[in-house]
Amino acid sequence: MRILWITHDVLDPIFPYLMGKPSKGGSWISPLFFSLSQHKEIIMGVITPVIAGQVQKKEIDKILYYSIPIKRNSNISNMTIEIVNNYLSAINDFQPEIIHIHGIERNFAQLRKFVDERIPIICSIQGIINSYYPYLKFSSANIDLKKYQSIKNKLGRGGVSKMIKGWSDYIPIENDILKLNQYYIGRTLWDKAQLSALNPKSYYFHGEELLRPVFYSQSWNLNYCIKHRIFVSSAAYPLKGFQVVLQAVGVLKQKYPDIQLIAPLSSFTLNSSKLKDFLIAEDYARYLKAEIQRLDLVNNIIMQKKLSAEEMAIEYSKAHVFVLPSFVENSPNSLGEAMMTGTPSIVSLVGGVQSIVKDEESALFFPSGDYATLAFQIDRLFLNDNLAIKLSLKAKSIALKRHDLAETTNQYLNIYKDVQKIHHENTSYTPRT
Secondary structure, rough: OEEEEEEOOHHHHHHHHOOEEEOOOOOOOOHHHHHHOOOOOEEEEEEEEOOOOOOOEEEEEEEEEEEEEEOOOHHHHHOOHHHHHHHHHHHHHHHOEEEEEOOOOOOHHHHHHHOOOOOOEEEEEEOHHHHHHHHHHHHHHOOOOHHHHHHHHHHOOOHHHHHHHHHHHHHHHHHHHHHHEEEEEEEHHHHHHHHHOOOOOOOOEOOOOOOOOOHHHOOOOOOOOOOEEOOOOOOOHHOOOOHHHHHHHHHOOOOOOOOOEOOOOOOOOOOOHHHHHHOOOOHHHHHHHHHHHHHHHHHHHHEOOOOOOOOOHHHHHHHHEEEEOOOOOOOOOHHHHHHHOOOEEEEEEOOOHHOOOOEOOOOEOOOOHHHHHHHHHHHHHOOOOHHHHHHHHHHHHHHHOOHHHHHHHHHHHHHHHHHHHHHHHOOOOOOOO
């Protein structure tokens, strides 16, 4: 079976050979790709668009890698004929039996208009902009972001308002993708429900994701973690809810003066100049900086720049608690990583999270945006070692099963076979149990 993947980020083996500005990320994709490539039934290829790149093809260890050139933002606008032709050239060269597209937040799946209809296209759901968009607006509704806009933001570059507009502009493209395509892979009750509402005639298949290898060998231990230390893996924009954690830590500092919050605040520094902030800082970053100062948390925040997988694993194991404060998520890899490490987790009850953990069994829940309940739940774990250990053990056991390499690889093999059968024989589909 010849399987051709289309991904936003390049895989490591081809990275050194690519021209232009290839994007690295999505590293949870690699383990599945290379596990499938070892299967005797499968021949793998992959296409990745590269900003300012070139049309390239290279075979490494019997895998064909293709890259096509794009301009910045070409993946979030309607696909041009030039880009379509570059994709089709690689597709015709590889001659796939199935095309597997990773993510509908990019325009890749518009290719369904142009690819031979005899070739089935499967779309893996990562996020759904249609469903995320209202939460992005809601998450920043109580923040006076205009007060924190830099000159750059006021000129229309960056900022939350630009992100809101970008998502709004992309929704028609995502609607086009959802209308065009039949076959989808998801992981949660939430993404299944969203897809059912957006495309009732679609076929939905359950397929788990794998984690980066280092997380399978890292283990949290109550005796070695740093007490009263909280790890949050993203503070990129309001939807991720970092402002809620700050407010919760502000409450807890009265009881725990030594409390630490590990913050991925790579977009600014607390001691940056007022002039620099005024000119080029992002509005949300300036707001967070002001909140940290208002809540007197400057000495309780440890800021981290972008972390490698190994560094992330260490942060999970050092933390007393991991917090996922998002206003919406599907199946966040950060939660999977925390569970695999065994770090006791507190999560907002949103989106697909309820398909991953259970309240009081493998995590503690709090209503999204509710900093008081979040502070209360953090305090419970600070005080109750037995509860922390119970959550840790249960979460790790779930993660080991959910992210098992052999089982997940087998899931995708079965999905490919089922899609082939449906597509070519027009048969009905009964989900595998």
